[in-house]
Amino acid sequence: MNYEEIVIEEEFEGERIDKFLAEEYEDLSRSYIQKLITSENIQVNEKNVKANYRLASGDILKINIPPSEEAKILPEKMDLDIKYEDQDVIVINKRKGMVVHPAPGNYTGTLVNGLMEHCKDLSGINGVLRPGIVHRIDKDTSGLIVACKNDNAHKFLAEQFKEHTVERAYYAVVQGIVNEPLGRIEAPIGRSDKDRKKMAVTFKNSKEAITNYKVLERFPQGYSLIECSLETGRTHQIRVHMAYLNHPLVGDYTYGSKKKDFQVHGQVLHAYKLGFIHPGTKEKIVFEADIPEDFKEVLNILREGNPL
Numbered sequence: 001m002n003y004e005e006i007v008i009e010e011e012f013e014g015e016r017i018d019k020f021l022a023e024e025y026e027d028l029s030r031s032y033i034q035k036l037i038t039s040e041n042i043q044v045n046e047k048n049v050k051a052n053y054r055l056a057s058g059d060i061l062k063i064n065i066p067p068s069e070e071a072k073i074l075p076e077k078m079d080l081d082i083k084y085e086d087q088d089v090i091v092i093n094k095r096k097g098m099v100v101h102p103a104p105g106n107y108t109g110t111l112v113n114g115l116m117e118h119c120k121d122l123s124g125i126n127g128v129l130r131p132g133i134v135h136r137i138d139k140d141t142s143g144l145i146v147a148c149k150n151d152n153a154h155k156f157l158a159e160q161f162k163e164h165t166v167e168r169a170y171y172a173v174v175q176g177i178v179n180e181p182l183g184r185i186e187a188p189i190g191r192s193d194k195d196r197k198k199m200a201v202t203f204k205n206s207k208e209a210i211t212n213y214k215v216l217e218r219f220p221q222g223y224s225l226i227e228c229s230l231e232t233g234r235t236h237q238i239r240v241h242m243a244y245l246n247h248p249l250v251g252d253y254t255y256g257s258k259k260k261d262f263q264v265h266g267q268v269l270h271a272y273k274l275g276f277i278h279p280g281t282k283e284k285i286v287f288e289a290d291i292p293e294d295f296k297e298v299l300n301i302l303r304e305g306n307p308l
Contacts, residue, residue: 003062003063003064004062004063004064004065005060005061005062005063006024006060006061006063007058007059007060007061008020008055008056008057008058008059008060008061009057010057011193012055013055013056013057014054014055015054015055016051016052016053016054016055017037017042017044017049017051017052017053017054017055017061018030018033018034018037018051018052020055021033021042021061021063023195023197025065028065028103028104029103029104029106032103032104034051036063036064036065037049037050037051038051041063041064041066042061042062042063042064043061043062044059044060044061044062045059045060046060046062065104072107073102073107073112073113073116073128073131074107074108074113074116075113075114075116075117076108076109076113076114076116076117077114077117078113078114078117078118080092080111080114080115080118081093081094081095081289082118083144083287083289084285084287086280087149087150087280088149088150088152088153088278088279088280089146089147089148089149089153089157089278089279090115090118090119090132090146090147090149091144091145091146091274091287092111092115092144092145092146092147093142093143093144093289094111094137094143094144094145094271095142095292096139096140096141096142096265096266096292096294097139097140097265097266098110098111098139099139100112100133100136100137100139100145101130101133101136102130111145111147112130112131112132112133115131115132115147116131119132119147119149121149122147122148122149123148123149123151123154124151125151125154125155125158126154132147132149132154133147134146134147134148134154134157134158134161135161135166135233137271138236138239138267138269139266140251140265140266140267140269141170141266141267141269141270141271142269142270142271142292142295143170143269143270143271143272143274143289144271144272144273144274144287144288144289145271145274146274146276148279152279153279153280156277156279157276157279160276160277161233164231164232164233165276165277166274166275166276167229167273167274167275167276167286168229168230168233168271168273168274168275169227169228169229169230169271169272169273170227170228170229170230170238170269170270170271170272170273171216171225171226171227171269171270171272171291171295172225172226172227172228172238172242172249172267172268172269172270173223173224173225173226173249173250173268173295173298173299173302174223174224174226174242174247174248174249174250175222175223175247175248175249175250175256175257176222176223176224176246176247177218177222177223177224178213178215178218178224178226178245178247180215181214181215182212182213182214182215183212183213183214183245184210184211184212184213185209185210185211185212185213185241185244185245186208186209186210187201187209187241187244188201188202188203188206188207188208188209189201189202189206189207189209189234189235189236189237189240189241190202190204190205190206190207191205197254198236198254198255199234199235199236199240200240201240201241201244207232207234208232209232209234209237209240209241210230210231210232211228211229211230211231211232211237211241211242212228212229212230212231213226213227213228213229213242214226214227219303220305221302221305223250223302224247225299225302226242228242236254236255238269239252239254239255239267239269240255242255243255243256249267249268249269250262250264250267250268250298251264251265251266251267251268252266252267262297262298262301263294263297264294264297264298265294268294268295268298270289270291270292270295271289272288272289272290272291273286273287273288273289274286274287275287
């Protein structure tokens with residue numbers, strides 16, 4: 001077996017092992033982690049433990065995650081909003097609430113399931129859990145995502161994402177009045193020391209993250225409509241960076257306040273523009289997708305000046 005090892009730091013003393021690992025491996029559900037523990041795929045100090053084991057500083061965890069090829073990912077018929085499709089790529093306007101790809105313990109209802117039914121052919125570079133997927137956006141973020149139908153296209157697109165040459169722009173509504181008309185946030189992002197499910201601006205075990213923003217509209221109720229463009233693609237990047245500026249996204253109860261001014265589920269964030277060099281023609285193509293209805297409703301409320 002190919003084990004991964006984690007040495008427990010003092011700050012996680014007393015935390016349940018299943019909770020800790022579910023936060024460490026964000027693609028794995030807690031119930032799946034518990035199954036791994038029960039099946040003795042996870043050990044502490046070379047010994048089998050139970051899911052309620054409380055960690056101690058210095059514990060050495062050995063984790064074996066069985067190969068994803070064992071999973072059976074089935075095609076599912078879905079109403080996908082397809083913006084473009086050819087023999088190499090397919091561009092989808094993903095709805096809010098849809099997960100991009102399956103993870104152990106959660107194999108249905110994802111964009112990948114829908115793509116498998118629609119396309120029949122997807123690149124296999126990322127394995128059976130993520131066929132065709134070269135990048136992703138959060139579950140509660142709507143907008144454009146490209147998937148690849150063959151390995152050559154996948155490699156070509158992956159290189160563009162690696163070199164940060166893919167054009168990606170988002171609309172977002174944030175809390176507070178953003179005074180500067182333009183801004184550039186250069187702040188490294190890594191996993192939060194305080195909550196392993198969150199990302200944070202940190203210089204510890206982090207990666208470079210750059211977000212450019214432009215204010216499009218300010219509202220007297222104390223909100224701003226902004227456009228963000230990414231130079232890097234870190235997990236939750238826009239959400240973390242705007243919260244870092246004390247302007248968290250409306251509806252983002254993970255990085256913002258619990259205040260619910262609008263009837264929205266999840267952050268008001270939409271990936272409206274996506275541009276890349278096509279793997280076949282080698283010419284740049286750019287796509288745009290209109291904001292979804294819940295986003296429009298927030299703007300309507302703010303523009304009409306209705307009290308919140």
